[in-house]
Amino acid sequence: xxxxxxxxxxxxxxxxxxxxxxxxxxxxxxxxxxxxxxxxxxxxxxxxxxxxxxxxxxxxxxxxxxxxxxxxxxxxxxxxxxxxxxxxxxxxxxxxxxxxxxxxxxxxxxxxxxxxxxxxxxxxxxxxxxxxxxxxxxxxxxxxxxxxxxxxxxxxxxxxxxxxxxxxxxxxxxxxxxxxxxxxxxxxxxxxxxxxxxxxxxxxxx
Numbered sequence: 001x002x003x004x005x006x007x008x009x010x011x012x013x014x015x016x017x018x019x020x021x022x023x024x025x026x027x028x029x030x031x032x033x034x035x036x037x038x039x040x041x042x043x044x045x046x047x048x049x050x051x052x053x054x055x056x057x058x059x060x061x062x063x064x065x066x067x068x069x070x071x072x073x074x075x076x077x078x079x080x081x082x083x084x085x086x087x088x089x090x091x092x093x094x095x096x097x098x099x100x101x102x103x104x105x106x107x108x109x110x111x112x113x114x115x116x117x118x119x120x121x122x123x124x125x126x127x128x129x130x131x132x133x134x135x136x137x138x139x140x141x142x143x144x145x146x147x148x149x150x151x152x153x154x155x156x157x158x159x160x161x162x163x164x165x166x167x168x169x170x171x172x173x174x175x176x177x178x179x180x181x182x183x184x185x186x187x188x189x190x191x192x193x194x195x196x197x198x199x200x201x202x203x204x205x206x
Contacts, residue, residue, distance in 0.1 A: 001027035004073075005049060005057040007034045008197045009166070011070045011103065012055030014159040015077055018152050020193035022081015026058075031201060040204045070156070071095045078152040085151040094136060094145045094153035098160060101128045106160050109167045125172060132157075133176045140176035143183060150187070158184035 004019060004026045006012030016029060031040040032055050037047055050057045050068055058067040058076060067073045074095060078084040084091045105128040108121045136145040136153075145153045161181040164170040170178065184190055 003028045003059045005030045005032050007032050007055050008201050014156045015056040015073050017193040018077045018155050021189040022083045024077050024081040074152045083152045085146045085149045090146045091151045098156050106163050109169050129174050154184050
């Protein structure tokens with residue numbers, strides 16, 4: 001069976017959540033310390049598994065090439081867990097937007113930009129947030145991103161939006177997107193997955 005390598009708060013965590021929600025089983029869910037690039041439980045060098053050093057990664061035992069890009073890993077989980085929705089193409093389009101625009105828009109603030117660089121980042125964040133709301137949530141009328149059906153895109157989007165709380169950016173996020181994030185996090189299976197991840201990470205850190 002394949003293995004999933006992830007970290008709790010990164011986009012890799014979205015894969016763990018999606019797998020839990022969709023009932024997709026892995027031989028092992030392997031927590032990675034993304035700061036040290038070591039496996040949290042054993043201290044093994046993560047670069048030996050993925051030379052790129054990023055999470056998520058799904059590895060296979062049958063010689064099939066690893067999946068090491070978030071859109072690919074989420075597609076694998078969505079396909080096997082029934083989380084692609086009725087319009088698979090639209091879901092992939094949403095994942096593309098999240099990976100190329102929303103992820104980068106929020107992620108830009110981890111570098112703590114200042115002055116003109118921050119102003120540019122804030123303007124881009126507002127632009128992407130408005131597009132997210134208008135195009136995917138239809139002005140805030142829809143509860144979910146694709147055909148008003150819960151998909152892997154909603155899980156990924158919610159994880160990205162959650163980063164805003166850790167970097168003091170949540171006041172810059174429009175209410176419609178905060179509500180979308182809270183709605184997804186409140187889903188029983190999502191909340192259960194988040195708790196399992198956090199509890200395990202805390203146990204390994206002891």
